[in-house]
Amino acid sequence: MGLRSRQKKLVIVESPTKAKTISNFLGSDYIVESSYGHVRDLPKGKLGVLVEENFEPQYVIPRKNQKTVTALKKLKAKATSVILATDEDREGEAIAWHLTQALQLDENSTERIVFHEITEPAIQEALLHPRTINSNLVNAQQARRVIDRLVGYKLSPFLWKKISRGLSAGRVQSVALRLIVEREHEIKDFKPDEYWTIEGAFTTDEHESFEASLFKIKGKALLRFDIHSQKEAEEITQRLPSLSYSIADVQKTEIKKTPPAPFTTSTLQQEASKRLRFSSKKTMMLAQRLYENGHITYMRTDSVNLSQESKVAAHRWISEHLGSAYVLSEGRTFKNKSRLAQEAHEAIRPTKPDNSPELFTSERDETRLYDLIWRRFIASQLPHARFDATSVDVQGGDYIFRANGNILIFDGFLKIWQTKFEERNLPHLQKDQPVHLDKVTPTQHFTEPPSRYSEATLIKTLEAYGIGRPSTYAPTISLIQTRNYVLKNAQRKFEPTELGEIVAKVLIENFADIVNVDFTATIEEEFDTIALGGIVWQRVVSDFYGPFEKNLNERYETVSKEDIVPEKTGILCELCGKEMIIKFGRFGKFIACSGYPECKNTKPAHEPPSLDMRCPKCNVGDVVQKRTRKGRIFYGCNRWPECDFASWKNPKEEERDKKTEDRKEEKK
């Protein structure tokens, strides 16, 4: 036994599930183990970057990784050799390199293998062509890590000093916050613009009716604001009834709708939020369970690749259950959008496509998420949907109306993946056929402000800018909420808190180019140059840090706490007579006595919004709207703590509901 185990080779990957899969392919000559992600990192308690010594990182093995490293060291001692088989990207290469350092392996001779899919032939093939660690790729990761550390650990203390302790800033979280804050400003500044549309109801001689919208006047297509007022709309509508109308043109085309790609982390989080109302955190927790129980492939991915086997399995399921009309002759392939997407990774899909959700029994939410993943995958291998689109122009004098018809002729992937679309039926119409205008309806519209970000749209936006990774979308969204920078309102949309507004303002005014959506994209280009061996990584860090540090030092001097949150109020303390001043805490501004700690008098800086009704409990105070620590709205008496009335429901609405109930009772 001892002799046998000494002959084994140790293969290290990053996750235990991947280890198990590969172990099944490799048999008894190999032992496959997992590193559980990065084994070394910068220390949590200090900067950990020796800026003056060419940005030398001071890596440590965090306590929680000690056990893993000790175990791997033991296995290494018994093994004939070690093979590093982590992902073929920047982070994967760095994990491999940190392993050589933590396990005292020779980084220039330790075997490094990569594969483009986790199948037996692919892994056997990879074992035949080992390489060594690509230090350029490792260095690109070090630059990324060090810049993130410098930004985070230099900007956060600035906020502690100038605003309040415990705050944070970073390349990713601060841009997320900025997006939410700036969207709020756009909404606040929005001025609605009026415009009108004119609809006509037509009938044919055969008494078939249809609707069309005014589309052209004197050969000129109407733009959105061409009819800007009621007066303009009425001028047009007056002229229309007296004209005689006929069909000027009929165009028929076939429209194809292609199925969406199978899920990545980002699109899964978006759809689960939209369709199931799951937070990204909940989605990831459920997906992790599905993954660990072998039901789905890995849930942190930005790739839309599908293995050939999975396509074959989908093909089989489709032909058995949906019939030959739904079978594609060849599997459908999707292109990866993300520049950093990993060819070796797959989209999130069911591991056994035959396990359709009806057969699936487990916790309800888990099943619903599986159902979503399964449908999206099957749909991706179905034919496109086809529509007959008809466009009909109706002319009367100088005026042309247009009607659009849309009829589904083949549902294709829509059979499995339902999406909203409107079918609109038009009667059979021919060119030059006369029609009658029965009714003209002018409609007033107003442009609407952009909508606040939801989890879904925020993740979509961050991903589009290349900010954050599949493993960080959900944690980032949690972080800006636990920091009290943003809240989710009743519609599950993000609104900045007073604190979030102030933090964003300070960062934008003083560190504009860092909390910018383009910052990540710009440095990613630099990281690419490092990865190709075009520049040393410390040079990139130094070019960034020089100007950054200079600016930071200046801002420490020039930005005063008093400018950010002025303290003066002019109010005198009713307990001790000293002046009351504005203080800034975790929950925003509040008013406190300047005699602290002798006098601990405080009051809220903002009066809570009043419902303008008597407190139902004490009949003396007024009911006001307040928020709990977590941000949830509740209603209480303004005489608190003398009166302890509190309710989740709006007591005014409750009263009204009760009255209508009573009226119903009376009628009976």
Place this chain on the structure above:
DNA sequence: CAGTGAGCGAGCTTCCGCTTGACTT
């Protein structure tokens, strides 16, 4: 269901991106 800050001065707060269990209430 309803909060919050400083200090002799020590020690701490904080980033992003990999990956899962292991402290206890």
